[in-house]
Structures are given as structure tokens and as C-alpha cells.
Amino acid sequence: MNILSVNGIRKVYTTRFFGNTVEALKNVSFTMEKGEFTAVMGESGSGKTTLLNIIAFLDKPTSGSVVLDGQDFSSINGSAAADFRRDNLGFVFQEFNLLDTFTIEDNIYLPLVLAGKLHKLMAEKLAPLAERLGIAAILKKYPYEVSGGEKQRAAVARALITDPKIILADEPTGSLDSSSADELLKLFSEINRQGQTILMVTHSVKAASTADRVLFIKDGEVFHQIYRGGRTNPEIYAEISDTLTLLAAGGMNK
């Protein structure tokens, strides 16, 4: 069953002066099954983040559509979009984006508070989640008091607490040291095994090699994809590296 289908997305930016147009995405189409863990790779400026913003409905495509769980995004707007995001999507950012005015606990509660949930219910949801993510001890601390790895795990908890249909992760390991990054990727694999759909945009070959499938984007198009097909992480790692080398050399045809 498709949980997400991205159909022929095109995104054109018009610069403020002289009306120059920049085509960030030409024609991107792909689908994701429920429970799939997909990584999107590409060089800087290839349109990865634009794609993620469109899927997250933070940005509107010039043409094409995004259908999440059978619902077409382009049919909702304004505050309904905010509600939709809150209830169906979970975000993990490179810079963690935890609010420094809140404790870790309150940061995790934020989407639920915005959804108007009762505190008792929120606490019930948080307890097992915090246990699972190993952040139970730091819940009362403020973001500036904990390490980068802990911050990112708190951000993952914030993304998971709404039971989202899909988690969108934008360079989640980008600001982490290698051991924290490994831990986070392990965490992602684990929650994916429990049935969570994850879409991750990344630069890191290591990060991408934990996914079931890797999409390569170049010049605004899906250029290539690799399926895990039962292979181990190091095997995938090697293939991703080779693909990237070919991509950079420009010798690979569709």
C-alpha cells in the first residue's frame, strides 16, 4: 500500500529582479510503501530540500501533486495545512530545532499541546517513548544543558509522539559527531523495523546506507535508485559510493 506518492513535481523559483527563473525541480515522481525507509541523496543545490519542503507542505509545487495516505495535499491550505502537518508528519532537522525556552520534555510535548491534547494523555505517551529513546533522565533539562546526540534524540521523540504517518528527516546526522550519528541511525533502523515510515534527505553515504532504498536526485530529477534487496549495510555503502562517483563524473545515463 502506498503511503506517499509524489507525482510529477515541478518547482520554479522566480528571482526578485529581472524575472529570471530557476528550476529547482523538473519532474520528480516516486512512491513510498508503508513502513519503508527511504533516503534521498544528491549534491548541494540538487533540489533535495525543496522536495522535502513540498512533501512537508511548507512550499507549494508549481505543478504536480503529493498524495499522502490517499489525501491530495493541494486540496488543503492555510491553517488546515498546519493541522495536517501536525497530525500526520514528524520532523527531524539537522539543527535539531529544539526551542531553548522549553525543557526537553516540553519540547517533545509541543506538537501535542498545539493539537490541544490533555496533559495526562501526553504524559502517558511520553513515558514509553522516552524510555525507548534513552532520554528519560534528561527530560527536565533545557536544550543548552544536553549534548548534540541527546538533542537529536529529543527531536526524534518530538517527531514520533504524534504517531505520524511519515517522518521527514533533513540531514539528521549533519550536526552530530560520528558516534552520535551511528546511534541515531541505529535508532532510525529500529523505529523503522517497528513499522515507521521514514523519508530522509542526506549527504552522508553512511546514513543513506541504513535505508531500504536510496533515491539519487540530480538537476531536479530522480536520476537513479538503489534497493537494498537483502544486502548488508557495507554492501549498500559500496554501491552508493560508486553511484555517487559516477554521478559526479557525469558518466551515468538514465
Added chain:
Amino acid sequence: MNFMFYPKLALDGIRKNRRLYIPYVITGACMVMMHYIVSYLSDAQYVTEQSRSLTSVLNFGETVIAVFSLIFLFYSGSFLMRRRKKEFGLYSVLGMSRKNIARVILWESLIACAFSVAAGLAAGIALSKFAELALLDLFGGKVEFGLFVSPDAVLWTALKFFLIFAAICAVNLLRTVRLDTVTLMKSEKTGEKAPKGNFVFGAAGVLILAAAYWIASTVSDPANAFMMFFIAVLMVITATYLIMISGSVALCGALKRNKRYYYKKKHFISVSQMAYRMKRNGAGLASVCILSTCVLVTISTTFCLYKGTDDMIAAECPTDVSATFYFYGTKPEAYGKNNISAIRDFLAEEVSKAGGKIENGSGSINVTVYGKIDGDKIVFTGENRDTRIVVSSSNGYGSPAGAAEDTPENAVKILTENCGFGYDTLTFEGGKTYSVVSCFEAEPFEPTGISTLTVVVPDFEDTLKDMIRVMSPEDAETLTVLWRFDFDTGGGGSSGAEISWGDLRKTARQRGLDFSGIYGRSRDEVRKDRYGVMSSILFTGVILSIVFAFAAVLIMYYKQICEGYEDKSRFDLMMKVGMTKRDIKKSINSQLLTVFFLPLAGAGMHLFFAFPMIKNIMKLAYLNNTALFAITTLVTFAVFALLYAAAYKLTSGAYYAIVSDEKTA
């Protein structure tokens, strides 16, 4: 390098930060304008002619404005710099040396200073005419046409403000240049923690405030009230800071602990943001509260004093004219009834020569000595640390026969101040014994604290003769007998004749009348003098209140704008995780309402408790019209609240524009 590079960079910096710079420059200009107007008026010739008190009150106002401008511009200037640190850090990364950055700051300060002074002076010159008209209208002077510019005022104002801006610039340079690139780039990320011993500070604040309120509502002696007022003001200021800071810390903590309240969409964000900067918040709120109180007290008091001027004059001068003749030493024939009535006839003659006629005349004679009250006996000592004994009489001294002031034979009326007298008879040392027909303890009119016993006797001449007999000759030589005669001059409410006291004295001497001196004053003179003082007080009060109100609103504005910039990234993120713009608006409103109206409520409370004390102080100025004062205070509060609400509207708009990134300004 192009020498216009730095000015351009500075101008660009100002333009990019216009949301911060515009209010800063406007504040500067407003202060310059006020300073110029006050300085111009204090120099104006007709003002110096009008009354010396006016000049000194205006000079006082000028100083207050200059000092306040220094403090306040410093405050907003440092706000401005704090916001700019990151920008300067970027310049530094891009390869600017500290010297280069210092030049940018120097140019920015220079431009801001030039704008403020130029705009302020222009506005000041333009508005000085209105201010002049308003002032003239207040004390009923003649209006002169034409716009005048006072070069002195321009020069002094420009110089003072140039120095103020230079001082601010110097401090900013020291602060910014001292920091290294990394510190400049790093923005504030840690929240404020609840200070230790918060409860103690809060409790101390409440105690101090309660004590101040207690003082304010119990001090009934006007002279003490004046001194105690300043003590109470200092206490209230300290207490306001303590309570607002620890109160906001405690409140934020309590709200956060109340999970059912805290974890509501409406409260979650605003409470956490207030807790994040609870100390700064508290201090800001306290400053605004104190400034608001200043405005309210100043306006209501000065307006009430001005409005009550006629009452004061009526209390001070019941008749058109009051003439006092005095007689030194022991010359019983001089203050004898014959001489007094000759003087009275002479006065009547002079008044009719001036075109009026004596009406409602009432006279009395008195002499002041010092003595001790020993039981029902009065012993004269001549020591001025003893009780003041005033012997007075109106029988046959100019009041109509059988007037209420008259005393029956062999009887006295007694009035005591700060001393009691509890006997049915009174005996003067070496003199007669009288029966006491009435005895009152008077409320001290002038709060000197000296004990005074006033005895109204039926036969002044005999009593005085008896007194002189028992006194030492030296003490008797220093006696001064006063005969005071109050009368209307037949103008039917207004003055019917103008009397020149100098000429009157000369004529009286030529006539050979026996007296030592004259002191005379007419109600018209008193009125002119009083209105001069009161209108200058009102005028200066209004000007200072405008300055204070401006400052209060601006502190609020700056606080919210700066927080807006800090909060912007947070709201951005919250929109990503599913917050709508409507939620943002609601959250802002809930936060701003608290921040804005807490100080106003505090100011209202201070005013309420200060009311009895100010009322007492105004008694010093012969003003005893509680209803007038109450109404003035209420109206002032209402008007101020209205203006305050307008400022709230403006600020919340700007704040929303910043956090939701809508283009305005």
C-alpha cells in the same frame, strides 16, 4: 578607500535596523524638542518679567529633562547595540578590524545624533510658539505675535544632546570593540534561571511596599508628609522592582507547575517565553510601572494645584486688601485706640482718593511673647524655645461693634496649637485673671511644630501694660505690636482701588501718624504671584509627564521588538511543527496583555495609596479640595490608560509583523 564608505555603511546599517532606529531617533528628537522648548521659555523676557518662580521652575524642568534623556537614551542605545552585535561580528569575520567597526559605530552615532538634534530643534522651534501661547494662557499674560528663535537655547540644547550622544557612543564602542569575533557572532542562547532566595526578595518587596503604603496613608501632618513622601517614593520604587522581578519569577514557576493551565495551546508558548526572560521582564515592567506612576502623580497633582489656585487665594486673602501696621517697643499711646482709629481714618481717606471705599473692614491687634504655662497661670520668660503666647484682641480695633470676634468683659477665648490648656480660668503673671469662655486645639495651619497659645482678651491696652510691668526692660524693648486690618475696596468682588504701599507710607509719615512700619498686600498681587507659580508648575509638570510617558511607552516597545527578533526563529519552528498564524496571534495577545497591563494596574494601585499623602501635602499650599483632586486623578488615569492602550495596539502590531515576517514599517 572611498571616504564615503563608512558613512554609507553606517546609513545602510541604520536603514536595515529601522525598526529599532526609528523609535530611537524619535525619542532623541522628542527629548531635544522638549528641552529646547523649556529652555527657550525660561529665557524669554516676558517670562522673567512675569515671575522669578516661573524661571526657576522651568530651569528645574530643563535639568530634569537633560538628566532623564541621558539615562533613557543610554538605555535604548544599549538595546540597539545588543541587537547589532551579530552584524558587527559578521563584519569582523569579513575582515574588518576593530578600528573599522569602531568607525562604523561612530558614523552611525553621528548620523543618529544629527537627525535627532536637527529634527528635535526644528520641531521645538515650530512648537515653541504653541507652548508659549499655552503658558501665557495659563497665567493670563498678553500674547505677542511672531515666531522667535532663541540662539542661546538652540546652542545649549544642541551641545547638551551632542554630549549625551557622544557618551552613549563611547560606551557602545567600549562594549563592542572589547568583544572578539566569536563572542559577537554567538547570540544569547541560555534562558534565565530562577534566582536563589527569590522568595526572600519577594517578601522583602511586599513588606517594604506595605510599609510605604502605611506611611502614605497614616501621615497626617502636612510638613512631615512632604519629607515622608520622598522616603515613601524611594521605598515604593525599591519595592516595585523587588516585587515585579520576584513576582514574575514566582508567577512563571507557579504557572508552569500547574500542568492543566500550562499545557494549553494559548498559554504554553507565552508562559515559557516569559519564564525564559523572567528577570528582564520583571525589571522592564517595574520601570514602566514607576514611570507610569510618575506621569499620573505629576499630572493630577499639578493640574489640581492649578485648578485650586482660586481656592488657595480665597483662603489666604478673604478681602481685597490686608494692611498690617506695626509698632515697636513700649509705646502704649501708639497702639492705643485713638491712634489706631486715626490710622484707620487715614486709610479710608487714601482708599477713597484712589477711587474706592472701605467695606467689610475687620481689624485685630496682637503681640507675641514667650512664656511658660504653669497650671492656669502664664509666666513670661522671653525665651523663644518656650511656648509662644499670642495676646490678641479685636474689641474696638476696626471691627464693627458687637462682631463675633469680640470678647466679653473679663473673659478670654483660647486657641492652642501643640499645647493644651484645661482650666476654666487664666491668669497672666502680674496681671488679671479671666474666665475662659472657649478653648480650642487648632489644627496647625503652618506645620512648624512650635506650641502656641493664642489668648483673645477684651482689653488689649490694659493687658499689655500689665505684661510690660513684669517683663525685663530689654524684653519689653523687643515687643512688636501688629494691627492688621482687612477690607474690601468697594469694587464688588474685584478690586475697587489700587493702593501703592510705598506712597501710602510716605503720606502717613508726612501726616505725622505714629507707627513703625506698614506691610500691605492686595489680593490682586497675591493672585498674580500665585498664578505665576502654579501655571509654571503645571506647565513643567505637563512637559515632564510627556517625557515620562514617552519613555514608558518606548521601554515597552523596545522590549517587545527585541523579544520579537529573538522569538522569530521560535515561531518559525513552531509553524513547521503545526502552529497556525491564528495561534501565534492569540499567543502574542495573551503575552502582551499581561506585559502591558500589569504595570498600569501597579501604577493605579500606587496612585490610590499615594492619594491621602498627596492630599496632605497639598494642604501646605492651602489646597483642601478633595473632590477636585479625586476627579483630576481619575480623569488623568483614564486618559493615560487610553493612550497606553493605543501604544499597546501599535506594539502588538509591530511584534506580530516581526515574528510572522510580514513586511511593514
